[in-house]
Amino acid sequence: xxxxxxxxxxxxxxxxxxxxxxxxxxxxxxxxxxxxxxxxxxxxxxxxxxxxxxxxxxxxxxxxxxxxxxxxxxxxxxxxxxxxxxxxxxxxxxxxxxxxxxxxxxxxxxxxx
Amino acid sequence: xxxxxxxxxxxxxxxxxxxxxxxxxxxxxxxxxxxxxxxxxxxxxxxxxxxxxxxxxxxxxxxxxxxxxxxxxxxxxxxxxxxxxxxxxxxxxxxxxxxxxxxxxxxxxxxxx
Numbered sequence: 001x002x003x004x005x006x007x008x009x010x011x012x013x014x015x016x017x018x019x020x021x022x023x024x025x026x027x028x029x030x031x032x033x034x035x036x037x038x039x040x041x042x043x044x045x046x047x048x049x050x051x052x053x054x055x056x057x058x059x060x061x062x063x064x065x066x067x068x069x070x071x072x073x074x075x076x077x078x079x080x081x082x083x084x085x086x087x088x089x090x091x092x093x094x095x096x097x098x099x100x101x102x103x104x105x106x107x108x109x110x111x112x113x
Numbered sequence: 114x115x116x117x118x119x120x121x122x123x124x125x126x127x128x129x130x131x132x133x134x135x136x137x138x139x140x141x142x143x144x145x146x147x148x149x150x151x152x153x154x155x156x157x158x159x160x161x162x163x164x165x166x167x168x169x170x171x172x173x174x175x176x177x178x179x180x181x182x183x184x185x186x187x188x189x190x191x192x193x194x195x196x197x198x199x200x201x202x203x204x205x206x207x208x209x210x211x212x213x214x215x216x217x218x219x220x221x222x223x224x225x226x
Contacts (some may be wrong), residue, residue, distance in 0.1 A: 008154075013186055021199075041219070041220075041222075042219050042220070043117070043203055043218050043219045043220050044217045045217070046214050046215070046216070047126075049214045050131075085220055086154060088154075091214045099146055099161055099205070099207050099213075099215050100161065100171075101156075101158065101215060103156040103157070105154055105155055111182055
């Protein structure tokens with residue numbers, strides 16, 4: 001079993017839809033949770049960064065962390081064609097883990113006009 | 114203006130050759146990393162350097178040797194290339210070993226024939 005599981009999709013939605021992306025994990029030591037967006041032939045770009053359980057909102061994006069269920073989500077409201085990309089969840093333990101992120105496989109999202 | 118830049122962007126070479134990938138960051142970060150993304154989009158850490166010191170070496174074959182001449186540069190040299198080394202290699206940096214997120218370059222696509 002992988003430490004982080006993410007449904008690879010692909011996920012195809014119409015413009016304006018609400019998108020829900022999810023990851024589950026098995027390591028209870030994970031404390032920092034991230035969502036990265038990766039466009040084709042580009043590097044991952046940080047979208048959301050949260051510590052421990054709770055919600056965080058940034059514009060059309062909302063990140064949720066439920067540590068008791070070992071489950072994190074990213075919601076995209078009013079999705080746009082420019083949101084079409086691969087979305088990667090990532091997490092790390094606390095302390096001096098020196099940026100050792102454990103990534104999910106990524107979910108390919110297409111938003112069609 | 115590119116924060117984390119890698120060269121070359123594409124690298125096609127034959128088995129058995131030796132090649133290098135260069136990375137530079139202009140963000141003033143203390144920590145730099147090499148990550149490998151396989152054909153299924155899994156991103157996995159290879160190395161981490163903090164202020165020119167090797168911190169993480171994630172069970173990578175010793176054909177891979179990172180070198181950090183200063184904290185703004187982290188190069189990756191690969192000896193005796195094998196077919197299985199074909200992947201996208203990403204350089205990343207972060208301000209420190211604490212809770213700071215990673216900033217990625219746009220990757221070097223290595224193809225070994």
